Every structure is written in C-alpha cells, then in structure tokens.
Amino acid sequence: MAFETELKLAIAAQDVPALLAHPLLAAEPSQRQRLVSTYFDTPKRTLLARRVAVRERRVGRQTLLTVKTAGSVIGGLARRGEWEAQTTPGAFDFVALVDDTTLADELQALAGMLVPVFTTDFTRRQWLVTHRKAQIEVALDRGHIHATTRDGPRSLPLLELELELKQGPPDALFSLARQLGHNAHLRPVAASKSDRGYVLHQGRRAKAVKAEAVTLPPLEHPMDAFRRVALACLAQLQANEAGVLHSDDIEYLHQARVALRRLRAALRVFAPALPHKFVARWGAAWKALALSLGDARDHDVFRTSLLPGLIPLLGPRDAARLQTWARVQGDAARDAARHRLASRDTSEHLLAFTRALLRLKVDDGAASVASLEPWARKRLRQRHRGLLRHIRTADLFDAVERHQVRIEAKKLRYALDFLASLWPPERLSELTEALVQAQDLLGQMNDRVSAQRLLASAPKAGSDRLQMVLGAQLVEFAAHLPSVLKALTQAPVPWK
Incomplete structure (x- = not known):
C-alpha cells in the first residue's frame, strides 16, 4: 500500500491566471491530460x-483501478491509503490489487454488486516542483462531477x-x-472529489457535523494531546464550512462556531504545556472569526427562537417592522460571517495553524511537564476551584458577574470534554450533568441579555415593552440559579 499525502486547495477561476504566472510554476514544464473517472459502490452504498x-x-x-481509504484530512492536508494498478474495465480484482488481506476480501465479496454512482471529467495540468528539499506534484484540475439523481442528471x-x-x-x-x-487565494478544503460526488448523487447537502470525542492516551505528553484535540476542532470547522457558506440552515453556523469555540478553549486549557508565543499568536488570530460567527448566531437565536414568542405582544404594524428589522440585521450578520469565513485571512490561518500544529515539538513547551494524566488532574482541579470561587462571590443578578460564572463553567466543561477519556464515564456523569444544567440555564439568560442588546438598536415602537418582558424572564431564570449552581458545587469530581 502507498500513502498519498496531499494538500487540497480551492481556487476561484479569476485567480487561475495569477497562479499560473507564479515563478515556481512558470519556470517549470507542465503536462496536460484529460482524466475521466467512474466511482463505484453497491446499491446500499456499502x-x-x-x-x-x-x-x-x-x-x-489505459484504465486504472484505484482504491482509497478515508485516512485523515485536516486543514486541507490529506493522508490516505491508496492502491492503484492498470486494469480491464469492470474487472474488479481487489485480491491482486490490495495488499491488506481483510480489506481485499471484503471488497472482492462486493465486486459483483458494484455499480457506477458518479463520474468526474476534468483536465489536469501538472508540474513537478522541487521545493524545500521535497518533490511535489502540483495539479490544477478543471472540469465537472456528473451524477444521475432522482431528479435527473446533475x-x-x-x-x-x-x-x-x-x-x-x-x-x-x-x-x-x-x-x-x-x-492567488488558495482555500484549504476537506472534501475529496469522492465526497462531493456522493453529495451530488444524493441530491442533498451533508448534515452539520458535531464535535466528536477524542481519545487521549494517558501517558502521552499534554502537547501531543493538545494537537489531537486541536486537529479534531479544525476537522469540525472545515466539515461545516460549506454549509455555512451555501446553506441557510442555522445548524451549520452553530456547529462551526462550536468548533472554533472549542479550539480557542483548547488553547487556554493546554496553555501551560504550550509555547507562550504559540498560545498568544493563535488565541488572537482566531478572535475575529469567532466574534463574527458569534454575532451571526446571536441574531439567529433572536430571530428564530426568541422573537416568535415576543411578537404577539406587539400590534400588527410594530410587529411587522420589528420582524423586517430582525430579518435584515440577521441576514447582514450572516453575510458578514460568511465573508469572514471565506476570506483570504481565514484560509491563511487554516494553513498556517495546521502547519504550526504539526511542527510543535515536546521540547518547545513548558519545562518539566508531566505525562497527561497527572497533568490533567492538576489542570481540572485549577478549573474547578476557579469556578467554585466565582460561584461563591458572584452577584447572580449582575449580568457581568453572572457572565463570568458562565465563562468559568464553560472553561471547566471544555476541559472535561477534552480530557474525558482519561476516566471511566460513570465517574464523570454527575459533574457533566450538573455542568450541562448550569450552562443551559446560564445560556438561556445570556440569550436574553443578547436580545436586549440587539433590541437597543431596533425600531423603538414596542421595543421598550419587549425589553421589560426579557428583563422579567431574566429575573425568573435567576430564581432557579442558586439550586442549579449548588448542585454543581456538590457534584463529585473524578480527579481526587
């Protein structure tokens, strides 16, 4: 088996001439060839x-038969297992091709059921470039993916x-x-041609991708653990990128924001084990995108979750004006988030951050850092004590102090999420549930504070009344906070 290691980058058509004029390509000879590929699967999409x-x-x-495994795709960098050899069309001899016996036998058992699913037809222009003591094949692919769907050819x-x-x-x-x-603006992409072909064939966009649990070996260095967590955050961000840019479904935006929030939280959680300059640079670098996604999310929550319950309190004219204002402001915030996500700055951050992650070395971090498990116990203990201190001293009716309690709860929740694999689930369940309950209540209150902030710039007719209603809801929620936070302070912790 060979491993294919490549960076996949999107480029706009108007940027192609400038790319081709780059000295690293213009100075090298290139080849052109048309490549037509048919992708196969079983009717059940095994x-x-x-x-x-x-x-x-x-x-x-010639006809080449190729098998590729999923591998990993982070920040546009893909590493996949690949087998390829000349074949006769329709002769799926996987036993001869694939040297992984288990995979070869599984594929051979499916060979008789394989049917065409989609095709790619493109012209490839390629160069062989020597750069930084490496040989790199640069390939510019231009063409189409074709599939037959229930609604006809697409x-x-x-x-x-x-x-x-x-x-x-x-x-x-x-x-x-x-x-x-x-x-040229080169944007790292995670979706392979195969991924996009299946989406086209199925006639629907892939669902929004939630964060996946990361398993951390207890004996590894905290810096290596951070790299695993950060790469998982990048994977979630990129998996939702296309949905944010091309769909109005709020869930893509929400999950992209979660991914970025988790990434920034990971930088803070693992900061003691990381180079100070690394934490400072990337904590600041991701802030603008985080703020833009957060603003769009606040508008969406206001418009889709809170406003429907407030509109009946207004007269028809005021209600119509407020709904129009909320739609216009929400669309503008979402457009701003899309622009930021699709920007050259964000693309460069994705590439540079992935590169920096892969270049991190254990001896670059803080001195005398223990292996992960004892380090994690100490770090979680610090987070827990910080939360308890804020709960004891905060005025829960003060929005600023209450928000700080929410921040401390999120810090502990994210740290616990990242490090959860170090303990049996049953030892985490009570604390996790208490954190979920507290964050849910504090989040509901924060949504109403954000709504009050947005209403401050809304058409005045009727908005003062809605401000009062939101204030009353905050008082009602605040009445439940002491019991919820008490349960959180009493929840057993796994690191003692």
Whole structure:
C-alpha cells in the first residue's frame, strides 16, 4: 500500500491566471491530460459507509483501478491509503490489487454488486516542483462531477489545486502553498472529489457535523494531546464550512462556531504545556472569526427562537417592522460571517495553524511537564476551584458577574470534554450533568441579555415593552440559579 499525502486547495477561476504566472510554476514544464473517472459502490452504498472509494480512471488508452481509504484530512492536508494498478474495465480484482488481506476480501465479496454512482471529467495540468528539499506534484484540475439523481442528471463544477508529496517532508507542502498563495487565494478544503460526488448523487447537502470525542492516551505528553484535540476542532470547522457558506440552515453556523469555540478553549486549557508565543499568536488570530460567527448566531437565536414568542405582544404594524428589522440585521450578520469565513485571512490561518500544529515539538513547551494524566488532574482541579470561587462571590443578578460564572463553567466543561477519556464515564456523569444544567440555564439568560442588546438598536415602537418582558424572564431564570449552581458545587469530581 502507498500513502498519498496531499494538500487540497480551492481556487476561484479569476485567480487561475495569477497562479499560473507564479515563478515556481512558470519556470517549470507542465503536462496536460484529460482524466475521466467512474466511482463505484453497491446499491446500499456499502463503500460510502466504510469510507472507501473505488474508481476506474481512463488515462489515454489505459484504465486504472484505484482504491482509497478515508485516512485523515485536516486543514486541507490529506493522508490516505491508496492502491492503484492498470486494469480491464469492470474487472474488479481487489485480491491482486490490495495488499491488506481483510480489506481485499471484503471488497472482492462486493465486486459483483458494484455499480457506477458518479463520474468526474476534468483536465489536469501538472508540474513537478522541487521545493524545500521535497518533490511535489502540483495539479490544477478543471472540469465537472456528473451524477444521475432522482431528479435527473446533475453536474457540479470542479476547480481545485492539489499539492501531492512525492518525496520529502510534509511541511514542504505548506511552504509551497504559502508561496503560491502570494499570487492567488488558495482555500484549504476537506472534501475529496469522492465526497462531493456522493453529495451530488444524493441530491442533498451533508448534515452539520458535531464535535466528536477524542481519545487521549494517558501517558502521552499534554502537547501531543493538545494537537489531537486541536486537529479534531479544525476537522469540525472545515466539515461545516460549506454549509455555512451555501446553506441557510442555522445548524451549520452553530456547529462551526462550536468548533472554533472549542479550539480557542483548547488553547487556554493546554496553555501551560504550550509555547507562550504559540498560545498568544493563535488565541488572537482566531478572535475575529469567532466574534463574527458569534454575532451571526446571536441574531439567529433572536430571530428564530426568541422573537416568535415576543411578537404577539406587539400590534400588527410594530410587529411587522420589528420582524423586517430582525430579518435584515440577521441576514447582514450572516453575510458578514460568511465573508469572514471565506476570506483570504481565514484560509491563511487554516494553513498556517495546521502547519504550526504539526511542527510543535515536546521540547518547545513548558519545562518539566508531566505525562497527561497527572497533568490533567492538576489542570481540572485549577478549573474547578476557579469556578467554585466565582460561584461563591458572584452577584447572580449582575449580568457581568453572572457572565463570568458562565465563562468559568464553560472553561471547566471544555476541559472535561477534552480530557474525558482519561476516566471511566460513570465517574464523570454527575459533574457533566450538573455542568450541562448550569450552562443551559446560564445560556438561556445570556440569550436574553443578547436580545436586549440587539433590541437597543431596533425600531423603538414596542421595543421598550419587549425589553421589560426579557428583563422579567431574566429575573425568573435567576430564581432557579442558586439550586442549579449548588448542585454543581456538590457534584463529585473524578480527579481526587
């Protein structure tokens, strides 16, 4: 088996001439060829479920059979298992092709059921570039993905740049992408051609992706644990990116915001084990995107969750004016978030942060850091004490002090989420449930404070009345806070 290591980058059509003029490409000879590939699966989409791609590709007069496994895709960097050899169309001899016996036998058992699902048809222009002691194949693909759906034939434009490592260190891929990015906006993408083909065939966008639990080996260094957590956060952010940019479903925006919030929380949780400059740089770098996504989310919550319950309190004219205002403001906030997410700055941050993550070395961090488990016990104890201190001293009717309690609860919740695999689930259940209850109540209150802030700039007719209603709701929620926070302070902790 060979491992394919590549950076996949989206590029806009108007940026292609500038890319081609870059000295690193203009100075090298290039080749062009048309590549037509057919992707196969069973009628029940068994390969899709297994995250395995099987394709036949016509290259001139040859046909190549290729099998690819899912591998990992982070920050545009993909590393996948790949088997490829010349074949006769329709002759799926996986036993001869795949040297993983278990996978080969599974694929061979499915061979008789494989049917075409979608095709890719594109022209590839490629260069072989030597950069930073590495040989890198640069491929510019332009064409289409075609699929037959229930509604008939459908096509999707295809335009992307692939940097595939042939020899040398993977870091050279990021270095080359940075150099080429001086001429064109190159946006790292996680979705493969196969991923996009299935979405096109199914006729619907993939669902919003929630955060996945990360398993951390208890004996590894906290810096290595941070890298695992941060890469998982990046994966969630990128998995929801297309949905934020091209769908009005609020869930994509919410999950992208969660991913970024978790990433920034991970920087704070693991800060004692990381280089100070790394934490300072990336804590600041992600702030603008976080604020933009947060503002869009506040508008969406106000418009879709809170406003419907407030509108009946207004007369028809005032209600219509407020609904129009909320829609216009919400659309503007979402457009701003989309613009920020699709911006060149964000693309450069994704590439640079992924590169920096992969370059982190244990000896770069804080001195004399223990292995993960004892380090985690100490870190969680610090977070827990900070939360208890704020609960004891906060005036829960003061919005600023209450918000600080919410922040401390989130700090502990995220730290617990990141480090949960170090303890049996039953030892975490009471504390986790108490944190969920507290965060839910504090979150409901925060949503109403945000709504009051938004209403302050809304059309005045009727908004003062709604401010009073929201204030009354806050008082009602605040009455439940002492009991909820008491349960949180009394919940057993797993690190004692």
